[in-house]
Amino acid sequence: MDNSFSFESLYKGAARAAHRAMDDHGRRDYNEFALHAGVAVELLAKAFLVSKNPIYIAETHKNANMLLYFGGDLQMAMKDVRTIGAKEAIARLRRLGVLQAHADLDTLIEMRNGAAHASSSGAEAKGMISPLARTIETLLGALGRPLDVFWGRWADALRAAVNEQQGEVHRDIQIRIAQARHAFDDRFNRLPRELKEHAISTEPHVITAAFDHIVEIDGKIFPSSIITPGGSCPSCTAQTTLLFGMVDRSADHTQYAPDGINCHVCRLSLSGFDEMAALRDILGPSHEAYDQLRTAALSTFLGSDWETD
Numbered sequence: 001m002d003n004s005f006s007f008e009s010l011y012k013g014a015a016r017a018a019h020r021a022m023d024d025h026g027r028r029d030y031n032e033f034a035l036h037a038g039v040a041v042e043l044l045a046k047a048f049l050v051s052k053n054p055i056y057i058a059e060t061h062k063n064a065n066m067l068l069y070f071g072g073d074l075q076m077a078m079k080d081v082r083t084i085g086a087k088e089a090i091a092r093l094r095r096l097g098v099l100q101a102h103a104d105l106d107t108l109i110e111m112r113n114g115a116a117h118a119s120s121s122g123a124e125a126k127g128m129i130s131p132l133a134r135t136i137e138t139l140l141g142a143l144g145r146p147l148d149v150f151w152g153r154w155a156d157a158l159r160a161a162v163n164e165q166q167g168e169v170h171r172d173i174q175i176r177i178a179q180a181r182h183a184f185d186d187r188f189n190r191l192p193r194e195l196k197e198h199a200i201s202t203e204p205h206v207i208t209a210a211f212d213h214i215v216e217i218d219g220k221i222f223p224s225s226i227i228t229p230g231g232s233c234p235s236c237t238a239q240t241t242l243l244f245g246m247v248d249r250s251a252d253h254t255q256y257a258p259d260g261i262n263c264h265v266c267r268l269s270l271s272g273f274d275e276m277a278a279l280r281d282i283l284g285p286s287h288e289a290y291d292q293l294r295t296a297a298l299s300t301f302l303g304s305d306w307e308t309d
């Protein structure tokens with residue numbers, strides 16, 4: 001039997017496709033992502049079947065020779081060998097009770113087979129990270145193989161992707177932070193180390209008090225939003241720019257909250273109060289650095305007549 005149908009070969013192919021899928025997702029190429037994610041699931045499903053018995057990946061529908069070939073008793077030219085497709089591999093694992101019926105996984109496999117096309121926005125394909133992570137986790141569990149080895153540098157982000165304790169925004173941001181970090185690392189992969197250090201240490205050009213428009217409250221002037229130098233980027237550690245938006249205003253009470261963050265080096269970009277609240281949550285105690293920065297920045301611009309939450 002050809003070596004490409006061995007457990008190790010299928011397992012490694014699955015890991016390679018899964019990593020490529022995550023890179024695609026980070027580039028926002030969701031159609032490619034769905035394709036590679038589907039291939040990863042298919043190959044790992046086949047690896048599991050082969051670990052039980054190599055005959056289980058034989059395409060026996062039209063050709064009984066496949067049984068004899070995968071049974072190890074018939075020689076065949078590689079071009080004539082037929083294995084089952086992704087859909088049948090999943091179906092067999094469901095019959096064995098390894099995988100449960102799941103509509104999202106079926107959609108992912110349809111996308112992989114080109115039977116379902118991701119919309120132009122890629123919104124549905126983008127969300128396929130969840131069935132990918134879950135199915136891989138289940139199969140690795142059944143194989144007794146560690147998640148960390150399979151996912152490598154993506155392990156933490158993928159663990160976050162299946163963490164039901166966290167909200168969707170929280171999970172999405174953990175993945176985006178890891179994606180920006182890995183894309184940044186890959187960009188400097190073969191370049192001299194000094195270049196990477198130089199990129200990280202270059203400060204962004206920040207207009208400390210840029211704003212969309214002015215709000216006048218009882219004769220006093222306030223900007224509706226403020227851009228300041230931010231703390232270090234959670235992905236690449238370069239200095240970020242931080243956007244604050246006004247959340248509350250009255251004569252004696254003007255309140256700003258973080259409304260976005262941008263990194264000019266690794267291109268990590270978060271926007272909106274919800275995403276910033278999730279980032280604060282993810283950073284944990286280290287968000288104190290942000291608090292100090294914004295205190296200093298807002299004081300410079302507004303004096304003491306302001307407040308943040």
Ligand SMILES: [Zn+2]
Nearest residue numbers: 233236263266
């Ligand atoms: Zn960065």
